[in-house]
Amino acid sequence: MTTNDYIRGVKQEGWPPFRGRLWQRNYWEHIIRSEQSYLTIARYVADNPHRWYADQLHPQGQPTP
Template sequence: MENNSKKFYERRSIRLPDYDYTQESLYYITLCCQHRLKLFGEVVNSELMPNAAGKMVEEEWKALTTRFPEIRLHAYVVMPNHFHAIVEMCSTEQMDSKNEKSPTLGNVIAGFKSIVTVNYIRGVKELGWQPFDKKVWQRNYWEHIIRNDQAYQKITDYIIENPIYWKEDDLYT
């Protein structure tokens, strides 16, 4: 009997194999809007002008520490069609004593993308926000493990200055 179900293609993971994404570390992340749609505002004269959706993204980012007390949020910026941030995965000793599983970086990002999507859909339906094609976010996210203070400072500067260089950004379309 022939299998007529959709063929699923194996996707190669962009995560480091055998790396424990629950361990204490700093991560630089980038999330992009599907089709690079400018859903979160605009940059005018090198200054970010978030719309209501961009403000919602920022609020949900700040609220993540309530849902995931084992993280700390560092520098971040909501750009018109993407989001940059530094996330710190902190000690999970208290959680381990309760036999709870520590969240991975992927769990944190998935939670953030999910709540932003739910709220964005509500904004489209109730507030007239710009519609989108099936997904707010691209399927995955880019991540870099920050290994020293020099890298941390360079990435922090990049995040803070991102609106200044918007028109030269690879994500500017």
């Protein structure tokens, strides 16, 4: 459904097309088996958007040290 919405957005809403892959290959799920595992994953999810600005693939340039 998400891919179809994206294609519709590109064709009808003027969204910029993405020429690469839309979905990550080799994705795997992880079963949370302990509170420590849960806390580690929750911290990763909460912090991940902030790390995007330092990522080498961020469109605004290279990461800062």
